[in-house]
Amino acid sequence: MLDLLSYDFMQRALVAAVLVGLVAPLVGIFLIQRRLSLIGDGMGHVALAGVAIGLFTSTSPVWAALVLAVAAAVIIELIRAGGRTSGDVALALIFYGGIALGVVIIAKAPGGTPANLTAYLFGAITTVRPDDLWVFAALALVVLLGTSLLRPRLFAVANDEEYARASGMPVLPLNITVGVLTAVTVVVSMRIVGLLLISALMIVPNAAAQLFARSFASAMRWASLIGLVAAVGGVVVSYEADTPSGGTIVLLAIGLFLLVAAGVSLRSRVLSRVHAAVRRHPHEHGLDCGHPAVAHGDHVDYLHDGHRHAPHEEHYDEHDERTHEHEHDGDRPGEPAPQGRGGRP
Ligand SMILES: [Zn+2]
Ligand SMILES: [Zn+2]
Ligand SMILES: [Zn+2]
Numbered sequence: 580m581l582d583l584l585s586y587d588f589m590q591r592a593l594v595a596a597v598l599v600g601l602v603a604p605l606v607g608i609f610l611i612q613r614r615l616s617l618i619g620d621g622m623g624h625v626a627l628a629g630v631a632i633g634l635f636t637s638t639s640p641v642w643a644a645l646v647l648a649v650a651a652a653v654i655i656e657l658i659r660a661g662g663r664t665s666g667d668v669a670l671a672l673i674f675y676g677g678i679a680l681g682v683v684i685i686a687k688a689p690g691g692t693p694a695n696l697t698a699y700l701f702g703a704i705t706t707v708r709p710d711d712l713w714v715f716a717a718l719a720l721v722v723l724l725g726t727s728l729l730r731p732r733l734f735a736v737a738n739d740e741e742y743a744r745a746s747g748m749p750v751l752p753l754n755i756t757v758g759v760l761t762a763v764t765v766v767v768s769m770r771i772v773g774l775l776l777i778s779a780l781m782i783v784p785n786a787a788a789q790l791f792a793r794s795f796a797s798a799m800r801w802a803s804l805i806g807l808v809a810a811v812g813g814v815v816v817s818y819e820a821d822t823p824s825g826g827t828i829v830l831l832a833i834g835l836f837l838l839v840a841a842g843v844s845l846r847s848r849v850l851s852r853v854h855a856a857v858r859r860h861p862h863e864h865g866l867d868c869g870h871p872a873v874a875h876g877d878h879v880d881y882l883h884d885g886h887r888h889a890p891h892e893e894h895y896d897e898h899d900e901r902t903h904e905h906e907h908d909g910d911r912p913g914e915p916a917p918q919g920r921g922g923r924p
């Protein structure tokens with residue numbers, strides 16, 4: 580296990596995995612909130628054209644991908660802000676044009692082979708170069724600072740664009756910021772996750788965290804942790820099992836999501852079974868026992884000296900708002916928490 584750390588390429592792959600795992604979900608949460616989960620996928624398509632141009636001109640594929648992805652991000656936001664129905668078609672042209680151009684140019688590039696095309700699309704642990712790491716670290720820092728410093732504003736705009744505009748927030752610049760941070764994340768991820776799979780690492784850890792997190796901020800932290808575990812775990816498994824790292828990382832992330840979903844549903848089932856029965860209760864509540872009866876969900880509670888008692892089999896249950904909530908949580912496990920509660924950032 581530790582011997583993998585003795586290889587330089589593995590050290591670099593693991594550092595890249597830590598960077599990607601931490602920052603990809605931080606951007607993804609705003610994309611989910613804006614219902615743009617697949618936009619990262621589109622930027623990955625465009626970045627491939629950048630990679631291809633980099634290979635063709637023998638310049639750095641990373642920088643060329645960054646330039647193209649950032650340009651695409653800005654154009655995408657401008658098209659979306661235009662709000663025309665033809666906007667969808669324009670986005671499709673950009674995304675598919677990007678990947679088509681990428682595939683064709685890579686085939687004609689001096690160093691372009693089917694093998695390195697696959698590595699760019701699906702990730703490979705052996706491809707992180709020493710000079711990539713510095714660029715990735717700097718870009719990851721940009722994403723980290725951007726999402727944490729601007730979090731309240733980005734949250735407000737992503738949550739309710741109309742309201743944010745009405746209250747005088749610079750909506751378009753903030754949306755462009757999310758787009759550019761997405762583009763930057765795509766580029767940081769291209770080596771080990773791959774351009775076709777990076778979107779999954781932005782979205783899946785958030786989907787898992789939102790099953791149990793109680794606030795937007797905690798969902799963000801948990802998603803980042805889940806992303807980190809999936810990315811680092813995926814790189815290790817990829818080395819041991821000789822599989823493409825991007826596919827391995829994403830499968831691991833989906834596995835974590837299923838694990839969390841199962842845990843959450845188990846927990847709410849247990850909670851709904853646990854209930855507080857009143858120990859001794861000589862009095863029998865009824866229509867005219869003198870205690871006010873109040874409707875509580877699908878049954879009736881009796882107000883008894885400041886408590887709420889509900890008849891249940893041979894005894895009375897102690898009820899309050901919380902028991903009620905638990906029972907209903909049990910009915911529909913896995914309801915995502917953060918957006919629905921409209922919490923503060
Ligand atoms: Zn009574
Ligand atoms: Zn009740
Ligand atoms: Zn009672």
Ligand SMILES: [Zn+2]
Pocket residue numbers: 854855856891892894895896
């Ligand atoms: Zn009971």
